[in-house]
Amino acid sequence: MARLSYLKALQRALADEMARDESVCVLGEDIGVGVNNVTTGLLAKHGPQRVVDTPLSEQAFTSFATGAALAGLRPVIEFQIPSLLFLVFEQIANQAHKFSLMTGGQAKVPVTYFVPGSGSRSGWAGQHSDHPYGLFAHVGVKTLVPATPEDAYGLFLTAIRDDDPVVLFAPAGSLGVRADVDMDSLGPVPLGVGRVHREGADVTVVAVGHLVQAALDVAEQLSDQISVEVFDPRTLYPFDWAGLAASVNKTGRLVVVDDSNRMCGIGGEILAVAAEEMRLAVPPKRVTRPDGAVLPFARELDLAVQPQRDQLLTAVQEVYKSSR
Amino acid sequence: MARLSYLKALQRALADEMARDESVCVLGEDIGVGVNNVTTGLLAKHGPQRVVDTPLSEQAFTSFATGAALAGLRPVIEFQIPSLLFLVFEQIANQAHKFSLMTGGQAKVPVTYFVPGSGSRSGWAGQHSDHPYGLFAHVGVKTLVPATPEDAYGLFLTAIRDDDPVVLFAPAGSLGVRADVDMDSLGPVPLGVGRVHREGADVTVVAVGHLVQAALDVAEQLSDQISVEVFDPRTLYPFDWAGLAASVNKTGRLVVVDDSNRMCGIGGEILAVAAEEMRLAVPPKRVTRPDGAVLPFARELDLAVQPQRDQLLTAVQEVYKSSR
């Protein structure tokens, strides 16, 4: 067993895939120097033909990667800021995502887009603190949000090996997470398979990304009163509906905690499917960012807009107590 | 009473606002000639300083409008294709939307973005047939989808007069809708106030945009067996949750029909809120586009991907029959 950090896991996954598969290359801003500590050492090892420092032309290099993928490569793109994905939304949702169907299956676009440090990095304010995973799930781009070092490693590997475009969000709040890991057991994690981090009988808490740790804390804190099951979907699209159903049909109670905007977010989707298809004993709840949230700069305000542990705790208690 | 088409209503709203308020101006592609029949006649009337034919530079002219709005104007932008909104997602979601909060209320950005002919226009295939209203609702940009000529007029007026950025989708399937309208009664329609098009006691059907007509047809078809209430939210964000609750708490049964992708769409949000806050007697349902849908070209395929009347009819029947 070795101590592995989430950030190191990402670094290692990319390094391993580049060593394993010649067709994998990585593009992005300041990746040669490796300012985000994911691409560290890759330039020296693989040279500028496979580790490409790009100008600030996100749209062009995103579709450039599409073209390279159509021609047989497996590009990985690092985006420095989550909102840069807004800038390339056309290139991902309208081009890369649509090639396969529109060409009647002639083409595939195996590109991985990843954001090391999504969500709030305190003090980065309104334009650098979004968590836009729901947007990609909505348009149908495979959307991954690993919460642990093992899953960061495994899902990054899977993303790179996948023949479709995949977006991977590595929440800022997860980068520092460490775990004792059996290095030999690291390997690809399948898409659409969630993970129960803690079993419980009373309430299912679905937590996304860095909020998995918060959910585990809350579960622990409540353990003498309420038996909380913590379900981590790991991939938001495709989503492990069967896995969720197994949990919710057992507990009958559901709370989702999700660090994205409330309206049309993943939290809403989860509640909707539970309402449609699962045996809910009482009304479910979700703890999210507010509708239309923009993160204000000042620390107190920034925190006030993100889902809080005490809100989750209260929601779990309320759902537990409520009855129809 | 006069016969008013939806398209004419949009045209009239824009013409009326431009005549009423000097600060309103309109930008877009081919709007001088008026290829989409909304800006018809405006260039001749107001000249090229207020009716601006733009080069194909959507990103620049969208933020150009932001700058003009910050300086006191009220620009309206016509987008020829729904997916052009993907191209300017950064400019709307990350710039225009965030100015007010980030500046601590110093600034406002009264820009209206509108798409005449959103959704499928049969035969326009994968990149021209999206219905991305859920994306804007998620980020918190005011999102309007009028279903009738009166609402097209009234909501367009409201959008232009609103001090925040507003996106208005005019579904391709609605442009030809006509209604007998008392012209004098035309006026602004408030945001966040839905409309019950048909009262009913058994099942609430929430229909978005052009699907309101489909829902009314289905309601009529089922009228001897099931009393269907047809609720049209008119504005997706802000959403009339109170109005919806009044309907659902009465019927206890809910079906949503929504021409956008299932995952993290407005349909999911509506079901989620109903599950959280309303008195649902039985599990709700939604009829939507599939997850990650890309509209294929061939007519049969294009239709197969859009929500169908018979699917809605079946869903209403199932919800009516089901019990816990």
Added chain:
Amino acid sequence: MDEQLYRTMRLIRRFEERAIELVHSGEIVGGIHPYIGQEAIAAGVCAALRDDDVITSTHRGHGHVLAKGSDPVRMLAELTGRATGLNQGRGGSMHAADFSKGIYGANGIVGAGGAIATGAAWAAVKEGSDRVAVSFFGDGAVNQGVLLETFNLAALWRLPVLFVCENNGYATTLTIEQGVAGSITARAAAFGMPAVTVDGTDARAVRDAAAEAVALGRAGGGPSFLECTAYRFDAHHTWEHKARVRYRTDEEVAAGRSRDPLDVQGARLPEGARAVIDAEIEAVLTEAVAFALDSPAPDPAGALDHLYATGLRGRNGIGLFEGVR
């Protein structure tokens, strides 16, 4: 070579004319953007290419797809939305693609193909091949950010890509004067790539200029830019055939049409050769139309086939789960 150029142009011209008939008869749904008047550009550029070179095309893409060697029969089946089409009826006019011929697709978004072609050119270089990529686009596209960004990437990394701007004087109804400050070639030149303008109604001139640029690219000399001037004879899109939109005077259209690229090239053929080629092409298109109309429509049950290359299936519109675990 002159005959081959003419043959390609004639194929495009008659393909377009037959396609327009099929639009009017309702067999092609959604209409098309006719390429008539610009045939010398596709024909000339593609004459300088090999089968394994890559192109990206536009909303006005039929000419490029045909000139690059796609089967007109399967192409017409695509436009009519048949299962036998190039894209199995999934793409239609605006997304016709043929990867077996290096055709990375028409594209519904103006300016979108440039970066895709440039990425493909990069892949070719990494592979050690001397393949090149060509991106076709209109004069409207030179105002599109992603394309301008792409000029920089291509020049910076000296990639074997040829940017072909078909300047037909209009972006839908917007004139060049209304749309383009400075000049089109200056935009490319600003990034340090050779940029020239040729008469896009003269297929030979286009071919020669393209051949030079392609040779430069194959030799590792980096990207080039070619502006080809021409006049669009027909509507921006066939909806204009019904709608009354006026943005060009009758005189202007007549003048534009008076220099027909097919006549320019046709005049270079030996006596009688033109008629022979015309007859050949006529036969091809008669077959194409018959094949298309005889072909089956795709099965709606497969409406979302190929949505994911991996075969992933999401939920359908009424919520059935398929394939997820």
Added chain:
Amino acid sequence: MDEQLYRTMRLIRRFEERAIELVHSGEIVGGIHPYIGQEAIAAGVCAALRDDDVITSTHRGHGHVLAKGSDPVRMLAELTGRATGLNQGRGGSMHAADFSKGIYGANGIVGAGGAIATGAAWAAVKEGSDRVAVSFFGDGAVNQGVLLETFNLAALWRLPVLFVCENNGYATTLTIEQGVAGSITARAAAFGMPAVTVDGTDARAVRDAAAEAVALGRAGGGPSFLECTAYRFDAHHTWEHKARVRYRTDEEVAAGRSRDPLDVQGARLPEGARAVIDAEIEAVLTEAVAFALDSPAPDPAGALDHLYATGLRGRNGIGLFEGVR
């Protein structure tokens, strides 16, 4: 004028130095992008502007905001996230704005300010005023599509906007050679606007060039482009103070720092004047720091105040409905 230029530069320099101290002491959360070394650009350009002219700025925006006349006291309160800040603590370093001085904000997205400034310039023209707008950006921004598109709009519509590119040789760690094919000024010139390069460490030279461009704009002569060369003395962002990222040699940094724009301008002042100004500035900043640190943090209850100019309130994160009907 020389004294005023120096005063502005000194204010920026000392503001930045104090701000860096506050980053290190944890009073400024999230760090800053220091402007040190580039002061002559903001000072020179803004010296050519009036209060009612508009500017848009960047992630490295403190210099512009101060030079355009914002109160350093409220600016520092903004950086420290106080309710008394320019933006009531909602914006911070990367979004500091002061509409009362025509400052349409720093911006977290590279290249985003250009189109905003150009739209403001258009509004000024429509209003019949002779106000101009200036957009500041870095050398990295000239590869950003939206900015290149904007050059076209500004030139096409002959709008009174001045594009100021601060070429400090790097976009974070990317050198100009790695990032820019062709030249920076050629990009602007391609759209038909005057484009010149000046020494951005010489405030007078910058002011003179800016004044000319501004006069042209006020007179209806359209946009201009000014490339100002300078060297960034400090880190791209203060995280570099802790992280070990090496992309510039010590020699290069030393050489860059050896031409200090404050010394260049300081040398132009009469004997003793520099010390007097320095003392003045010191007092201002002492006050600013004290004011900022004494100011209250914003009330978390108002975290989403101003989310909508209309006062609309959506639901909060636990689902309470506020204000909708």
